[in-house]
Amino acid sequence: MPVGETLETPCYTQIHRFDLRKEPGLAIEWQISRLDNGLRVVTTPVPTAQSASVNVFVGVGSRGEERRTNGLSHYMEHMLFKGTTRRPDAIQIAEAIEGAGGVLNAYTSKELTCYWNQVPFDKLPLAMDVVADMYRHSLLAQEEIDRERTVVQQEIRRSFDQPGAWASELLARATFGDQPIGWPIAGSIETVEAMNRDDFEGHIATHYVPSNTVLSVAGNATHEEVLRRAEELFGDMEDRPAPAPAPAVDQFAVDQVVVEKREIAQCNVGIALHALRRKDPDRYALTVLNTILGRGMSSRLFKEVRERRGLAYSVGSGASRFNDIGVMSVTAGVTLEHLEEATTVIRDELFKMAAEPPSEEETMKARDFATGNFRLGLESTMALAQRAGESLLMTGEIEPIEDVVGKTHAVTPADVQRLAQRLFKPGGFSMAVVGPGGDADRLRGILAAG
Incomplete structure (x- = not known):
């Protein structure tokens, strides 16, 4: 069995290490720490890699939404690329990572939202800075919300225009019925049209909190380096409890x-x-x-x-x-x-x-x-x-x-x-x-x- 150990440090609550290299033939280990505010940091060092992958996971997806705001988590995912206080437009965010030879993107599922980038390992500080800036300091400018609204609606229309994708949406509704686990991740044309800036600000205030967030980094980087930088970027955030989604009901739709x-x-x-x-x-x-x-x-x-x-x-x-x-x-x-x-x-x-x-x-x-x-x-x-x-x-x-x-x-x-x-x-x-x-x-x- 892998060897596990818990280390106490004066700066961070805990560091959990699972060292698989102590087992014959295995070469993957990861370490887990928790900042004092509850944000968890996990690293998977790969010393021979030429890259580092930085991922911020937030514990909210479409099943954590209300009917009126169905699709908000996905819409929010789009908005975090639209400018921050330090990088006030989407081009500056993209150029920061792509100018270093990296790539960046995000995705939303039923239960989580993830923002990620991948860069050459020597650009790790930049990669962490950009994703933290997006997570913490997005402008959510009304002009950008209105502009991106059309983009998100076009994405929904594209799904409808692809018969295989639309069959999957209909299947989810038939399988789970009218409950959040069965609602579309992107929402509908109507729900997206009705969303306003207060919805976005409320979403961030409710869900984008340290104890509902995990920073995961893998590649040519040390746990100590990532942890030190995470403390600088996220350590001053205040935590508050994030609501859990309503339990799913084990039932089909009326029309199965x-x-x-x-x-x-x-x-x-x-x-x-x-x-x-x-x-x-x-x-x-x-x-x-x-x-x-x-x-x-x-x-x-x-x-x-x-x-x-x-x-x-x-x-x-x-x-x-x-x-x-x-x-x-x-x-x-x-x-x-x-x-x-x-x-x-x-x-x-x-x-x-x-x-x-x-x-x-x-x-x-x-x-x-x-x-x-x-x-x-x-x-x-x-x-x-x-x-x-x-x-x-x-x-x-x-x-x-x-x-x-x-x-x-x-x-x-x-x-x-x-x-x-x-x-x-x-x-x-x-x-x-x-x-x-x-x-x-x-x-x-x-x-x-x-």
């Missing part, structure tokens, strides 16, 4: 099957079910189950739906875990004439996993695929910083890489079948179709059949 007709050649299909929360003990089995079902060209769905029956060009599955609920989904692109057959085949493949366990060989291949893909996904400083920051913010800890690999390799065929029986039940599915047609009642009947 939604069909939106468009004059296009293909039906963009999504089928979903309620799955596992972020820390559910079965999460490792879910990784293996999902891999067997729909990851890659050797998955069951790809082989049955595409290779054997020729019903779709693309088909696959995925899973997302939130703090108190989760979702698993299957997506496919099919012609109208194959829509009902493809839905039946997908349903049957799900129930087949519940009816009998996969073979040991199939399970082993899925374990190897999943763990190998997991390792390869952590090759960059950006990936390491993102994993550490999100995990620390969402769960309060960072699970050692070898623990994830070991627990995934421990999943058995019986574990996969047991989880499939837990998840796959007649009538326990939602569905969204965007395409040239489809009979919602007939599709509902297919999904309801055992």
Whole structure:
């Protein structure tokens, strides 16, 4: 097991170190500190890297919003790039990082907002200064709010114009119904239009507070260097409690099957079910189950739906875990004439996993695929910083890489079948179709059949 130690210092509350290099063959460590005001700092040093990735995570996303302000977290993400007291316009913010050879961006999800940049390692002080300046000193000028409003609305319209993306939005609504976890991350044209400067200022005052924030840095940098700079940039902030989002209700929408007709050649299909929360003990089995079902060209769905029956060009599955609920989904692109057959085949493949366990060989291949893909996904400083920051913010800890690999390799065929029986039940599915047609009642009947 990785060695853990806690160090007390006069300047900072705690430093937690998880030193994986004390284990044979391992070379990743991270250290966690908490400033006196509650802001957490995690570093993943990679001494051989030529880059440093700086990420600020804030614990608010679309599920932390009210109906009237749905989309505010995402809109705020845009606004923090529009000027600060020291860099009063978007060009100066961009030039500060890009002029050093770096890149910068941000994203918003259901549960968090992240601002990040990546720079050559010797530009780390600049990178931290820019992201702290954005986080703390954004102007939120009315002129920029009004100008960016159109940009955000165009982003929403673009999603509507892309049938696959819009099918995903409809699927989220069908899966969770009218509650924040089912609302769109970007909001709607109407909610974005109605937002005002007071909404932005209130959002920052409520959520952008030290105890709701994690600074995560990975790359060629020391923990001491990052910690010292973090204290200079964030240490004088006052903390106050940030509200937690309302718990998700485990329910579907009244209309579990939604069909939106468009004059296009293909039906963009999504089928979903309620799955596992972020820390559910079965999460490792879910990784293996999902891999067997729909990851890659050797998955069951790809082989049955595409290779054997020729019903779709693309088909696959995925899973997302939130703090108190989760979702698993299957997506496919099919012609109208194959829509009902493809839905039946997908349903049957799900129930087949519940009816009998996969073979040991199939399970082993899925374990190897999943763990190998997991390792390869952590090759960059950006990936390491993102994993550490999100995990620390969402769960309060960072699970050692070898623990994830070991627990995934421990999943058995019986574990996969047991989880499939837990998840796959007649009538326990939602569905969204965007395409040239489809009979919602007939599709509902297919999904309801055992």
